[in-house]
Amino acid sequence: MIDFSVLRQDFPKATKVALVTDSNVERLYGDATVRALEATGLRVERIVFPAGEASKTIETYAELVRGLAVLEFSRTDFAVGFGGGVVTDLTGFAAATYLRGIGWAAVPTTLLGMVDASVGGKTGADLPEGKNLVGAFWKPVRVLRDAAYLETLDERERMNGIAEMIKTAVLFDPTLFEALRTLAAACGEGGCPLPPADLIERCVAWKERIVAEDFREGGRRKLLNLGHTFGHAIEHASHFAVSHGEAVAMGMRLVGGKVPEIGALLDAFGFPVLSRDDPHYTAERLLAPLAHDKKRSGDTVTLVIPHAVGDCRLEDVRLEDLRFAANMV
């Protein structure tokens, strides 16, 4: 269990903390976490919403900020986002906008939350028109990670985080890539082992470094989209039957054709391969949404293309050339 006493130093004038979480995390860890926060001398208010991406809406966001208002939170009070990326994205967005900005801390409880969502200050909600279309850059004052939370995470959620760790290794870190190869060798019938805390911290450090260089994603931060442009298209084409991690893995395979080690590592972790014969995933179906991609500019899309592990480059690809970039010919 995390020691929350550091939050008293981070928020010295606070009298209240809103513990924002989802129904699953509440069931598993809610009471113990409230007690641990209360031990710091703060009054703890719980705000819980149903688990899942379907809750990442402006309606839930409105419930959060209205909840803070009803509870008379002041500018010196703060919120704790305690859960996966859905919880931390929403909590951060509520914190960014309530009273024009209050402080918040993130306590990620999923692997994806630890290595990705809680790092870098992107917060937000989905709109019916698309994912993450509303939000703010608003960094948590503190992120508290404890790998012990991952023990209760199911295999699919673990693999979502592993896919992001592989992405980090491919982008920046051949040594991490080797460590992940060793981890993959221990995968078996019962699934893959949890990555050790030092590998998690290594991924966090890479993302922090890139975000520090380019907070608003004008340049280098775009590298973090490796596998995601096609990954998002695959998720949509599958109507979300393919998980985020599987889709990112498939996206990395599509752009990673020049680097066979990438496919080999994804195989070792048991990530599925996109079936070219499946009518859901024809080049036409996958490429069409890219014409509406929010990262598109003019008639080109910026793709992240691996040339070697640790050498990935941003390349502007014309829409009509995308199928070549993704080896879909």
Ligand SMILES: NC(=O)c1ccc[n+]([C@@H]2O[C@H](COP(=O)([O-])OP(=O)(O)OC[C@H]3O[C@@H](n4cnc5c(N)ncnc54)[C@H](O)[C@@H]3O)[C@@H](O)[C@H]2O)c1
């Ligand atoms: N802000 C960013 O930079 C950023 C980056 C990547 C992803 N995201 C966002 O993160 C979201 C995905 O995050 P996620 O994969 O963590 O999903 P999630 O928050 O929906 O969590 C996945 C599931 O795991 C459950 N869960 C959480 N912790 C658990 C635990 N310790 N034990 C058992 N179950 C647990 C949750 O209740 C949920 O059902 C997406 O909305 C995505 O847009 C944001």
